Amino acid sequence: MKLDSKIPEGHISEKWTKYKDHLKLVAPNNRPKIDVIVVGTGLAGASAAASLGEMGYNVKAFCFQDSPRRAHSIAAQGGINAAKNYQNDGDSIYRLFYDTIKGGDYRAREANVHRLAEVSGNIIDQCVAQGVPFARDYGGLLDNRSFGGVQVQRTFYAAGQTGQQLLLGAYSALSRQIGLGRVQMYNRHEMLDIVKVDGKARGIIARNLLTGELERHSAHAVIIASGGYGNVYFLSTNAMGSNVTAAWKIHKKGAYFANPCYVQIHPTCIPVHGTNQSKLTLMSESLRNSGRIWVPKKIEDAEAIRAGKLKPTQIAEEDRDYYLERRYPAFGNLVPRDVASRAAKERCDAGYGIEANDTNEGVYLDFSSEIINKGKQTAYAQGNHNPSEEEVIKLGKQWIEEKYGNLFQMYQQITDENPYETPMKIYPAVHYTMGGVWVDYNLQSTIPGCFVAGEANFSDHGANRLGASALMQGLADGYFVLPYTVSDYLANDIRTGKISTELPEFAEAENNVKSQIDKFLNNNGSKSVDHFHKRLGHIMWNKVGMARNEQGLKEAIREIDELRKEFHENVYVPGAANELNTELEKALRVADFMELGQLMAMDALQRNESAGGHFREEYQDSEGETLRDDVNFNFVGAWEYGGSDINAETLHKEVLNYEYIKIAARNYK
C-alpha cells in the first residue's frame, strides 16, 4: 500500500481552516445511531470521548485503571505550550510551528505541526473555561514560563502538576458526558485486539480485568489513544501499567508503525538506586529555568564525591564544569532534551559522574545561584535594597518553594536529601516515545476507521519532542482534530446500522485472544514476567538507548529474538483466566514489548543518520553533535507487519517535503 498523508492543498496557514470547511458532516439526528470506541482516557482519549459524546455520538470509552482520572497524562509536570504571546516576547503561531519542527530535528510533517500551533491558543481558552486552575500573576492574568529549545515564554502551568490539572479538566468533561448517558465508561478493561470487518475497524475485544471475561464491543470507528511505549525499557518515567498493547495489536492487523526508534530520554530524572527499582521519577524540565547543571572539572573531585569524601557544596565555583553553558551559550541549560541528555552521558562516560551507583551515572542540578538571584529580586521588590545574606537566602528559598515546591518535596521523599541545601542529583531516563502508529493528516491509520491520537501516534514531534508539547498535542488531537476528521469518516456510515458482535470476525478475534491467554496459563515455566521484562529492558537501554551503533543494534536484534523465544517457553503465569490476575495482564503486555523492542532496533539500524532522540555513534560531527542525512533519510519510516513474524516487517517511506521551513542543521550554540 502506498502511504498517502492526505495533506490538503493551499498555503500552510490556511490548510486546516479550508480543509475543515469542506469535510463531511453527520447531522445531529444521525449521530446517536453511530457508535465510536475510544481506548485510553489520557488527555487525547478523554478529550476525544468527551467531544464526540457531546456531539451526540454513542461513545464507549475504555481504560485499564480503576478510573479514567488516573491515566498517565496526570503525571506531566511542567506545562503546556500555546502561542498566545501574553508575555509580549515575540511569540506567534509561526514561531511555535518553527520551534517544534526544529526541535524535532526536521523529521516531522509540516502541515500537522502547523495545525497543532494554530489550535494551541484555543486549548488554553478551553481549559480555563472548564475551570482548570492555571498559575496566575498578581494582576489575575495567566503566568508563563520557559521550556527547553525555545527563546520565548509560552508555557502555561499549574505548579509542577500541569498534567494533573489538564487531565482532571478533560476528566470533568468526560464525566459530564458519562453522567448525561452519552459516554459509557469501561474502567478496568484492557483492549486485547481490534476487529476488522470488510477491511474496516469495527470493534475490539476487551478483557474485563476484574472478572477476566472477554467482551466483544462493536463500533463504526475505533480511536486508539493508549499512550507511548517507553516501558519497553522496563525502567522509564511511565506508569507501571503503561503499555503498547492496543497500538501493537492494530499494527499486527494492518496499521503501519512509524519511527519506532525515536525515543526521548529525558535529561532530568532521579538516578537509579538499585536492582529492585521499579520505575524512574522525572524532575520537571521547568527546573532547568532555575537550576544549573554541572559536574566537577577535576576527575579526582568526582571520585572523591562518589566515595563520600567530598560534598558538592565543597567544590569551589571555578572547579565546576557547567557543561551545557560551556557548550551551548545561546540556550545554556535550556537546550532541548536530547541534547542535554547526551551531554550528561558524555560527561559520565568520561568519568565525571557523581552518583555512587553501579554505573556512576549522575550529574548535579544546582539551585544555589537562583536562590541568591531571586532572593535579591524579591527583597528589592519589597523595598529592601540592602538585604543581609540570610534574608536573601530565606526569600530565595521561598520563591523556589512557590514555583517548584511539590517537585522539591518529591525529590526529598525519594532520595532523603534536601535539594534546598544540596544540589539535586539527576540523570537521563526514558520518558516519551515520538514514534508510534502511522497516521495521515486526519489521524487515521492505514486501517480505515481506526484513528490514533496523542502519544500513541507518530505525527507531530519528529525525532525529538520539545518540553510542554505533549499535553498540547494530546488535547489538540482530542478536542480539535478528531471531532472533525472522525465525523468526515462516519458520514459514510449513517445507513450502516448497528454492527453485530455475532459476526465471525468477532468470534475469530476472541478465540485468538483466548488461546494466547490459555497458552500463558498452561505454560508451566519457571521465571516471572518481570524477570524477562527486566532482561529486555537491559538490552534496550544498553544497545537501543541514548547512543546506538550498527554492531550493538545487530546484537540487540538477535538477543531480543532469543529472549522472546525463551519468554514464551519459560514464563510462569500463576492464577486463572476468569479472575483478577495482574501477572497475566503483565504477561500479555510484555509479549508485545518483546516484538516492539526488536522492531525498534531494526528501525534504528536502517536509519543511518543521527536525528533528535536517535543518536548513531557513527554519525556525529567532531563536537559530538548529531549528523542528519537529509538526502537519504528525510522520510518517515513506517513498518508493515509481515503476517507471521516480527522478522518479516517491511519498511515504507513517507518522504517529508519542507515547503515553508528551510531545512538546516540544528544549532543551539
Next chain:
Amino acid sequence: MASKSININLKIWRQKDAKSKGQIETYKLDNVSTASSFLEMLDQLNEQLINERKEPVAFDHDCREGICGMCSLYINGRAHGPASKVTTCQLHMRSFKDGDTIYVEPWRSKAFPVVKDLIVDRSAFDRIQQAGGFVSVNTSGRTIDANATPVPKHDADRAFEAAACIGCGACVASCKNGSAMLFVGAKVSQYALLPQGKVEATERVLNMVRQMDDEGFGNCTNTGACEVECPKGISLENIARMNREYLFASVK
C-alpha cells in the same frame, strides 16, 4: 543517602474476591533495601511468592510518583503509612527498621468494597464527579480568551490547592464515619472559587452531595482525621466552604 538492607515480617490481608472471606497472612521478607519504595518491597515479595509458586498479592498502583491516586493501602493502621503527606508509592523502606512487623490492609469503608486482596472499588468517586463535578462548557475551543476574565491570584491559588486532590480515598478510609466530605468539598471548592464555576454552583453542590449520600458515605463529625492523612494536604476549610455552599443552595 546510604541505603542498607533490612529483614521484615509482613501481615497482609488476603481475600480471593469480593464474595470470599478474607484473612491476614504472614510473610517473611529478607534483604529489603531501605532505598526501595514500599511498593517495590511488595514487588519483591511477589517475586518471592511467584518463585514459590504461590499467588502474588494484588494491589492497586500505577504512576508510582504520587500523582495518579491509584495506590492505597492501610499500613500499620494509617492510610498511606507512617510518613505524612505522601502516598504509599512515595513511602520508602527507610521509614522501617530491621525486624519490624508491618500490617498491610486495604481501605476499609462501606462505600469502597474489597475486590481482591488489597484492591478496593472506588468507582463511587467517579459517580460523584459525574453528578456535578464539572463546568458545563462545550469543547469547541470557541470560548472567550483565557485572559478575558482575570481571577485574583489568591482565589486561583486556593482553587489550585483544592484541585490538587488525587482521588485516592485516604480521607474516606481514615474517617471513622467513612465520610467523603473532604473529597467532595475539594471539588466543590475548586469550582466555587473560580468565576467559571459560579454559574452552576447551586446545582453542583446539591447534586454532588446527593450522590455522595446515595453512595453510602458517612457524615462528617469534624474529627479532622481526613486532613491529617491526606497525602496532598487538602485542607478542612474545603469542607466548611462546601457546607456554606450547600446551605446557600438549599435556601435559594
